[in-house]
Amino acid sequence: MTPASHSLQRRLLMLVLGVVASVWVATAVLTWFDARHELDELLDGHLAQAAAILVVQQGQEMGDDNHGQGVDAPSLHRYAPKVAFQVFHEGRLAMRSANAPQQPMAGANDDFKAGFETVQIEGAAWRVFSAYGSESDVQVYVGEETHSRANILWAVLRSTLLPMAVALPLLALALWWAIHRSVAPMRRLGLTLARRQPDALDPLALDGAPAEIAPMVDALNGLFERIGGLIESERRFTADASHELRTPIAAIRAQAQVALGEADDALRRHALNQTLEGCDRAIHLVDQLLTLSRLEASAVPVMADLDLSALVRQVVADVAPKAIGKGQSLELDAAEAVMVSGNATLLTVLVRNLVDNAVRYSPHAAHIRVTVQRRNGQVCLQVDDSGPGVPESVRKRLGERFFRITGTGESGSGLGWSIVRRIATVHRMTLQVDHSAELGGLAVLVSGTLQADGRSH
Amino acid sequence: MRILLAEDDSLLGDGLRAGLRQLGFQVDWVRDGEAAERELRAQPYTAAVLDLGLPRKDGLQVLAAIRQARIATPVLVLTARDTVPDRIRGLDTGADDYVVKPVDLHELAARLRALVRRAHGQPQECLTAQDVVLDPASRTVRRSDVPIALSTREFDLLQAFMLSAGRVLSREQLEQQLYSWGQEVDSNAIEVHIHNLRRKLGSNLIHTVRGVGYMLQREAPSA
Numbered sequence: 001m002t003p004a005s006h007s008l009q010r011r012l013l014m015l016v017l018g019v020v021a022s023v024w025v026a027t028a029v030l031t032w033f034d035a036r037h038e039l040d041e042l043l044d045g046h047l048a049q050a051a052a053i054l055v056v057q058q059g060q061e062m063g064d065d066n067h068g069q070g071v072d073a074p075s076l077h078r079y080a081p082k083v084a085f086q087v088f089h090e091g092r093l094a095m096r097s098a099n100a101p102q103q104p105m106a107g108a109n110d111d112f113k114a115g116f117e118t119v120q121i122e123g124a125a126w127r128v129f130s131a132y133g134s135e136s137d138v139q140v141y142v143g144e145e146t147h148s149r150a151n152i153l154w155a156v157l158r159s160t161l162l163p164m165a166v167a168l169p170l171l172a173l174a175l176w177w178a179i180h181r182s183v184a185p186m187r188r189l190g191l192t193l194a195r196r197q198p199d200a201l202d203p204l205a206l207d208g209a210p211a212e213i214a215p216m217v218d219a220l221n222g223l224f225e226r227i228g229g230l231i232e233s234e235r236r237f238t239a240d241a242s243h244e245l246r247t248p249i250a251a252i253r254a255q256a257q258v259a260l261g262e263a264d265d266a267l268r269r270h271a272l273n274q275t276l277e278g279c280d281r282a283i284h285l286v287d288q289l290l291t292l293s294r295l296e297a298s299a300v301p302v303m304a305d306l307d308l309s310a311l312v313r314q315v316v317a318d319v320a321p322k323a324i325g326k327g328q329s330l331e332l333d334a335a336e337a338v339m340v341s342g343n344a345t346l347l348t349v350l351v352r353n354l355v356d357n358a359v360r361y362s363p364h365a366a367h368i369r370v371t372v373q374r375r376n377g378q379v380c381l382q383v384d385d386s387g388p389g390v391p392e393s394v395r396k397r398l399g400e401r402f403f404r405i406t407g408t409g410e411s412g413s414g415l416g417w418s419i420v421r422r423i424a425t426v427h428r429m430t431l432q433v434d435h436s437a438e439l440g441g442l443a444v445l446v447s448g449t450l451q452a453d454g455r456s457h
Numbered sequence: 458m459r460i461l462l463a464e465d466d467s468l469l470g471d472g473l474r475a476g477l478r479q480l481g482f483q484v485d486w487v488r489d490g491e492a493a494e495r496e497l498r499a500q501p502y503t504a505a506v507l508d509l510g511l512p513r514k515d516g517l518q519v520l521a522a523i524r525q526a527r528i529a530t531p532v533l534v535l536t537a538r539d540t541v542p543d544r545i546r547g548l549d550t551g552a553d554d555y556v557v558k559p560v561d562l563h564e565l566a567a568r569l570r571a572l573v574r575r576a577h578g579q580p581q582e583c584l585t586a587q588d589v590v591l592d593p594a595s596r597t598v599r600r601s602d603v604p605i606a607l608s609t610r611e612f613d614l615l616q617a618f619m620l621s622a623g624r625v626l627s628r629e630q631l632e633q634q635l636y637s638w639g640q641e642v643d644s645n646a647i648e649v650h651i652h653n654l655r656r657k658l659g660s661n662l663i664h665t666v667r668g669v670g671y672m673l674q675r676e677a678p679s680a
Contacts, residue, residue, distance in 0.1 A: 246537035247466050250559035254472030257562045261479045271475060278468045 008186065012179045017172055024164050028157070035156050036149075043149060044116060047129040051142040054087055054095075055131055082148035084126075086141040094138075105141045106130050118146065185210050189217065201228040230297055237293040244285055244414070252278035288415040291349055295422045301343040308379060308450075309334035309372045311344060315351040316370055319359055327365045330355075334372035340379050340450035342427050350423040353416040354383045354444055362387030367439055379429075379450045387441035395433045424448075458503040458573060458593075458616065459483040459634050463493035463519070464535070465511050469558075473506065473535075476562035481596050481609070482569070483637040490514025497523045500633055502530050503620075504569050504576075509536040509547065517550050524551035531572035535560060570594060577620045584619040587677045589658055591619055598658075605657050610635060614650045618663060618673035627670040 084100035259271035429448030436443035464470035490511035509516035
């Protein structure tokens, strides 16, 4: 397995925690701005209210003679010291709180401006509300240090942010547990795979695999099965090849040794000819073995539209010299073009095997007829011969690998029928072996729909 | 030595027959299991080379049948079935040797000679009787260390006698051991060969038992 940096669990945890933390921070920032805005509104309201009270009070006490003296306004609340006020009458300081300066807190050298203003007084930021009295010669300033506002804001935010900060590690822990549990099937799959023998091909059994993993397990099992099939076919090929090639090779060896030790010219020639024939036989056997092995190992071959009549004509032309050599009459009945969908190479192998068998196992001067036609929507390829035929009991054994009919005097590979059967299956055709009503020997019928529109694959 | 060869493959059978003939064996060739069993029951072959994948009757069945019938002919199984269980089954069924194809002809011949030697209780490769030593491998005969030139038939006859030293062999038995199928046998051929052997090897070696046959005496008669 790859290092932990690529761990799905870690990534999930990091992502979820990151998203949660970001959302929390955003919430906190929003809360900050919102709370500050509301707090400002509220406290500004209080400042304005306080100023209004002072203005009303000033109207009543204007006659009093305590101009310029600081009034010790009682500090009734813990935020109170941070609040200061000034009352000017006709430009003179009529009243102020103890913590208020002598000069007007706002708009000192400028024209008087009613309303809120933030100013710097003795190095601290103050929020000041300025207002006119009942008559315009009275000016009232009420100020509040902004620092105290920040304190209140912090106090408000602390109560919301602190639980969040505590909750984050707890949430991380809970998330870790939840994710750990959720990816357990994947971890189990990984462990199961890691523990398997490299050559193990039995299907994976993963109980309770979640929907996300089930397709992967299925795909893996499918792969195992396919590889198993390939290896089995490979193994069988090797076993068959070594077994079946032993006899021809033994023959080649024996004949070659005889030729080496033979003094008589005619006998030596005979042995050498036999050696060559043995080589041909071994080559034929290897070809057939390879064909069968490829057929068994490969998936569905590529299909194309082709004229079966033309294909059969070519095969019959190829085999004809051998038939003529045996004095046989080989006849093709394929007048019309029969378009089919199939694999040309494989169909050629099939037809060649059938015609070759007929020629090979029919006696001298036998009659062989190959027919290609469309019958009841079916493509029919039939090979009849006037040879000895095959007994009913033996027919069903045709197609077993290396099954050979004994006593024919011919040395076949024992694979031809397996190949024919296999190619017919690939083309979804049926293979029937029967007694030939017309010629008296064997009749082999291969039929199927083989539609040329590509529907029959 | 007359050998029965049971092999259904025509090329291999032809090659083995020709090769074994070159190496001094008389070879009868059958192509199916039933014929092999029939011949083994009918003739006293010196040894048999038996393929297992035979038509009509499997080689193993043939082997089991002849052993059942108490026929002790040494049998060398020559087959393509090369797995260990196959070898074990072959030997346990009654094969005296088990050889997987392909095989060298000289090795096959040597194995056959070894089988025959063991079957006749001979510890050595060379057969000895009195002052005559016969080497089956090189097909040479020496008398008191002097090489003696023998014809093929004379050699085969002497070998048959030496393998059955001390036993009386009829003329028919000797003919069966000497001639494979299709070889014409003159009615007095055996007598002529024995006469020649006596002339070359001394008259004390082969005795005539009138009305029965001939016998080779291993030890020189004490004076």
